[in-house]
Amino acid sequence: MRLVIARCSVDYAGRLSAHLPLATRLLMVKGDGSLLVHSDGGSYKPLNWMSPPCTLQSLEPDDDQREAGIVELWQVTHTKTADRLIVSIHEVLHDSAHDLGADPGLVKDGVESHLQKLLAEQIELLGDGYRLVRREYMTAIGPVDILATDATGRSVAVELKRRGDIDGVEQLTRYLELMNRDPLLAPVTGVFAAQEIKPQARTLAEDRGIRCVVLDYDAMRGVDGGHARLF
Structure with missing residues (x-):
C-alpha cells in the first residue's frame, strides 16, 4: 500500500x-x-x-x-x-x-457465523425453490457468505450481517461485480440478509437491484414461531 x-x-x-x-x-x-x-x-x-x-x-x-x-x-x-x-x-x-502481506479477512462474530449456518440449513427462507450451493464461496476478493440458486436456477450471492448498513451493501456489490464476470456463474443476483437493516442501506441495496431479507434469529433457532420478513 x-x-x-x-x-x-x-x-x-x-x-x-x-x-x-x-x-x-x-x-x-x-x-x-x-x-x-x-x-x-x-x-x-x-x-x-x-x-x-x-x-x-x-x-x-x-x-x-x-x-x-x-x-x-x-x-x-x-x-x-x-x-x-x-x-x-x-x-x-x-x-x-508498506507491504501489508496477505490479509486473513474478516472473522465473523458468533452470531453472524451462526446465522450463516442456520440460513444454509433453512435456505427456503429466501423463497420457494432456493437451493444451497455452498457456504463461504471463495472469490478473488474474499468469501461470499452463501452461494445459492433460485427457483429458475440463477446464481444468488448472499451477504449476511447482524446489523446491515451501507458497508455491507458495498461489500456485496463488489462481490456481484466480480462474480458477474464469471461466465460459469453469471448472471448473479444479490440478497442482503440481516437481523436489522438500516433504512439507508435498504435504499442503496434496492437501487442496485439487491433484495433485502430481515432474519428472525430467534425463530431460526427455534426459540419462537416467527418468520423471516422480506422487504
Missing part, C-alpha cells in the same frame, strides 16, 4: 462528474489498484475513489499546468467503463509504501 499526503485537487470524469478543490489530502493506493482520496474528517468514507480494475499513470504536467503550481498528475482509468480520476498534485508532504 502506498500512502501519499499531498496538496492536490481531484476531478472525476465519467458517468458522473465531480471536483474537489485544492486542499491537503491523503491519497491511498492499494495493492488491488484502487485509489482512495481521504480528508481528515468523514470517518472511514473517502471523498472520492476509483475501484479496480483500473490503471494508474503518473504524467508530466504541461507548461500551463506547471504555471498553475502542479508538479505531478495522476490519471486513474477504469478499464471497463473508461471513467477517469485525475489528481493534480501541487505539493507532496509525505510518500511511503
Whole structure:
C-alpha cells in the first residue's frame, strides 16, 4: 500500500462528474489498484475513489499546468467503463509504501457465523425453490457468505450481517461485480440478509437491484414461531 499526503485537487470524469478543490489530502493506493482520496474528517468514507480494475499513470504536467503550481498528475482509468480520476498534485508532504502481506479477512462474530449456518440449513427462507450451493464461496476478493440458486436456477450471492448498513451493501456489490464476470456463474443476483437493516442501506441495496431479507434469529433457532420478513 502506498500512502501519499499531498496538496492536490481531484476531478472525476465519467458517468458522473465531480471536483474537489485544492486542499491537503491523503491519497491511498492499494495493492488491488484502487485509489482512495481521504480528508481528515468523514470517518472511514473517502471523498472520492476509483475501484479496480483500473490503471494508474503518473504524467508530466504541461507548461500551463506547471504555471498553475502542479508538479505531478495522476490519471486513474477504469478499464471497463473508461471513467477517469485525475489528481493534480501541487505539493507532496509525505510518500511511503508498506507491504501489508496477505490479509486473513474478516472473522465473523458468533452470531453472524451462526446465522450463516442456520440460513444454509433453512435456505427456503429466501423463497420457494432456493437451493444451497455452498457456504463461504471463495472469490478473488474474499468469501461470499452463501452461494445459492433460485427457483429458475440463477446464481444468488448472499451477504449476511447482524446489523446491515451501507458497508455491507458495498461489500456485496463488489462481490456481484466480480462474480458477474464469471461466465460459469453469471448472471448473479444479490440478497442482503440481516437481523436489522438500516433504512439507508435498504435504499442503496434496492437501487442496485439487491433484495433485502430481515432474519428472525430467534425463530431460526427455534426459540419462537416467527418468520423471516422480506422487504
